[in-house]
Amino acid sequence: MQHSNVKLSEEKVFKDPVHRYAHVRDKIIWDLIGTKEFQRLRRIKQLGTTYLTFHGAEHSRFNHSLGVYEIVRRIVDDVFKGRPEWNENERLLSLCAALLHDLGHGPFSHSFEKVYHTDHEFFTRQIILGDTEVNAVLQRVGPDFPQKVADVVGKTYEDKLVVSLISSQIDADRMDYLQRDAYFTGVSYGHFDMERILRVMRPLEDQVVFKFTGMHAVEDYIMSRYQMYWQVYFHPVTRSAEVILTKILQRAKALYENSYTFKYEPTHFISLFEEKVTLEDYLKLDEAVILYYFQMWEDEEDYILSDLCNRFMNRNLLKYVEFDPAKEYKLLGTLDELFRKAEIDPDYYLAVDSSSDLPYDFYRPGEEEERLPIHLLMPNGELRELSRESTIVQAISGKRRTDHKLYYPEDFLLDQSKHGKTKQQILSILKKHG
Known part of the structure; x- marks a missing residue:
């Protein structure tokens, strides 16, 4: 019997708040979940610093990866099974790629x-192909199987239908993270009718398409994604923590580059500082390790490092004002000068952060970040690009929305015991933008 067909003696389930259960029957999947590289994802948050804005956002990349696996399992075992366009031999590859697609995320990646x-x-790809427990499990399917999984994750695998399951404008990855992030942040934006989307999903030779009758469910998904980006992912408070x-x-x-003597030797960071990170070094990094250093660095003699760590650990974040760098670059120069005059280092305490999203795009061959469009399968068998049929999607297609914020330490400026006049000047400039 091929390793790829080995089943567990009984189905294992993971209780999941979004999909109710994630079901595992394949021994390979069960063994991959048990590897140390996959277990590491429990120690990396799915949403980075978002927990400082939405306190429920403590869920991990482990949660999400299991969720993506479960959606793909449902697609290949229920939706695609028995359809002539679907190659049943790609089933296990699709499941492994779905499970492992985020394996290389680092802390606050x-x-x-x-x-x-x-x-x-x-x-x-390094974890999948390297000397790891994950690679050893994948090798049991066949010597070329790890490479196939890496190719699906890297979007270079020859069967584009398999790639599109975890990497397209409507894929299992996005369908999971929108619902999961909405659930854990407590917002209502990310919910859409996934059951309906799965029912109208059809495999074609090189992509997933959707029956025309399910167009409204797809519209709902696109708008859901649009709202989540602006209400959750690009939230200005989360971005302050990121800054x-x-x-x-x-x-x-x-x-480190200036030979500063740290009170607490930053052992885990040295290969990062020197940009010589090995796979072994990388796998030792998780958010528990990073937060340990931040806590230690609160006591460093370097005031800037100590203050920034204190701000992050105790959520004393930077304030922000709206800012347009294209129109107001001179203002930035003025503020830079005034910050230096007030003895506040602008390299660390004055920052412009920009967020940009393209909610849906049609096909623009040869352009950067080329995106394959979502196609609707019409009753006559013809394929129509989504924005040609949906006025809602047409309204946001190809429109990139960008938002800029200028971040600064209000508490430093309000303390006017020193350089009070200069700080007052800075505050009045910022107030005009507030």
Whole structure:
């Protein structure tokens, strides 16, 4: 018997607040969940610093990965099963790729990637292909199986239908995180009728399409995603915490490069500072480790590192005003100068943060971030691109919305025991933008 067909003697289930249960019958999936690399995802939050805005957002990448697996399992075992366009031999590959698609995420991954030039997709492939427990489990299916899983995650696998299950404008990844993030943040925006979407989903040779009769459920999903980005993912308070987090990482790196003597040797950070991170180093990083250092660094002699860590750990965040960098770049120069005059380092305490989202796009060949559109299957068998049939989706198609905020430490400026006049000047400039 092939390893790929080995089933557990009885089905295992994980109780899930979003999908009720995640069902596991395949021994390979059960064994992958038990690997140390997959268990590490329990220690990495799905939404990074969002828990400082929505206190329920404590869920992990582990939760989400199981959820994506469960949606793909339902698609391949219930929706696609027996359809001629679906190759049943791709079933296990689809399940493994769904489960492992986020394996390489680091702690607070987006801030980390920005400062230390790491890439979670690169590390996902490294874990799948490297000397790991995950690789050893995948090898049991066949010597080329880890590479196939890595190719699906990297979007280069030859069967585009398999890739589209976890990477397209309407995929299992997004369907899980919208509902899961809505559930844990307590907002109502991220909910949509997934049951209906699964019912109208059809496999074609190279992509998933949706029956025309299910168009309204797809519209609901697109609007749901749009609202979640602006109400949750780009929330200005969460971004304030991200700014502080990024500045801590930058400050620690700058101090190391200037031969600063840390009270607490930043052992786990050294390979990051030197940008020589091995897979072994990377897998030792999780949010518990990072928060331990932040707590230790609150007692560092370097005032900036100590203050920033204190702000992050105790949620004393930066305030913000609306700001348009294209029109107001001169103002930034003025503020930079005034901050220096007031002895507040603008490199760490004055920051512009921009968020941008394209909720839905039609096909624009050759453009950056080329997106395959969502297609509707018409009653006559013809395929029609979603925004041509839906006036709601047409209204937001191809429209990128961007939002800029300027972050600053209001408490420093209100303390006017020193440089009071300059600080007053800064506050009056910022007030005009408030």
